[in-house]
Amino acid sequence: MNASRQQVVDYFEGTRWDYRHLWRSEKAGALHFGFYDQGIRNHVTALRRMTGYLASVVGITPEDRIMDAGCGIGGCVIRIAERFGCRATGVNITPFQITAAREAARRAGVEDNVEFVEADFTDTGLPAGSHTVVWALESVVHVDDKEAFLREAHRVLAPGGRLMIAEYLVREDPAPTPAEEAELRTWCQGWAMPGLLSEAEYERLLRKQGFEEIRILDISHHVAPSLRRLGWLVRLLGPTAPAFRRTGVLAPVPADNLIASAAQIRMFDAGVWRYKVVTARKPGDADPAVGTPAEPAP
Ligand SMILES: C[S@@+](CC[C@H](N)C(=O)[O-])C[C@H]1O[C@@H](n2cnc3c(N)ncnc32)[C@H](O)[C@@H]1O
Incomplete structure (x- = not known):
């Protein structure tokens, strides 16, 4: 495994406790931010709602075959299989x-509809044209070669297949100042992310791979309460992180995770990045039974 992939694995192993106990990740099978609408006030409900909201953006139907790139502990895959039977x-x-995803699928009784593959999403080994949707929630941001992911997504998709990427996009105008760049680096290094793309960079790479119907929605407003929850955790635990890291009370990975989260929130408040959903389509005629992207209000 190359060094940056190993960093990702080390990051998720090192922050396992934090995700489980502070983010309550196993309750919703989610290693992502929550989506708040429809009067939602509860964190775990908002985590689950993110899957439902994105499924409506992609227009998932029972006939779809979804590839979840960077599926975490399987929450989206399992919820989609339960809800749509696909x-x-x-x-x-x-x-x-x-391992956790397979166990969760068994507990949910959907193991006949889902499979989990240990592979790099830039080179999955899955058959060409085998899926109608490629879904990537807060995962592509962990690879340096985003183009390699888009190439693989295009290969794995059937004609007319849909791509959905939800993650953090950096502001392009005005470009981040040197001080903001430094804060972004602190965040990215602490979260094992090589760097963020802007809207224009995503659009260019998508077109280069042959995707069309590119749409980008800013859903920051719906994600902000989830960031505020993270901010609350950072205020509670963050001040101790540098000293605890120095003295060895806290291992480097979880300490840097907290330090990085504080930088992430400062940069959100400064408007340097936004939470966006990027959708695109592989040209060609889709099977008429499968869905088309809806246009829900952001
Ligand atoms: C922030 S988590 C999001 C997980 C899941 N999408 C969710 O929303 O709960 C990012 C996930 O991407 C996975 N990941 C990162 N880089 C990857 C790569 N190159 N190939 C496959 N998975 C990757 C990580 O192991 C992790 O499970």
């Missing part, structure tokens, strides 16, 4: 998460 494949490079 087939789904989770791809992930972090072995303990694959």
Whole structure:
């Protein structure tokens, strides 16, 4: 495994406790931010709602075959299989998460509809044209070669297949100042992310790979309460992180995770990045039974 992939695995192994106990990740099978609408006030409900909201953006139907790139502990795959009865494949490079996802699928009784594959999502080994949707929630941001992911997504998709990427996009105008760049680096290094793309960079790479119907929605407003929850945790635990890291009370990975989260929130408040959903389509005629992207209000 190359060094940056190993960093990702080390990051998720090192922050396992934090995700489980502070983010309550196993309750919703979610290693992502929550989506708040429809009067939602509860964190775990908002985590689950993110899957439902994105499924409506992509227009998932029972006939779809979903590939979840960077599927974490399987929450999206499992919820989609439960809700729509469609087939789904989770791809992930972090072995303990694959094990957790398989166990969760068994508990949910959807193991016949889903499979989890330990692989890099830039080179999955899945058959060409085997899926109608490629879904990537807060995962592509962990690879330096985003183009390699888009190439693989295009290969794995059937004609007319849909791509959905939800993650953090950096502001392009005005470009981040040197001080903001430094804060972004602190965040990215602490979260094992090589760097963020802007809208224009995503659009260019998507077009280069042959995707069309590119749409980008800013859903920051719906994610902000989840960031505020993280901010509350950072205020509670963050001040001790540098000293605890120095003295060895806290291991480097969880300490840097907290330091990085504080930088992430400062940069959100400064408007340097936004939480966006990027959708695109592979040209060609889709099977008429499968869905088309809806246009829900952001
Ligand atoms: C922030 S988590 C999000 C997980 C899941 N999408 C969710 O929303 O709960 C990012 C996930 O991407 C996975 N990942 C990162 N880089 C990957 C790669 N190159 N190939 C496969 N999985 C990767 C990580 O192991 C982790 O499970």
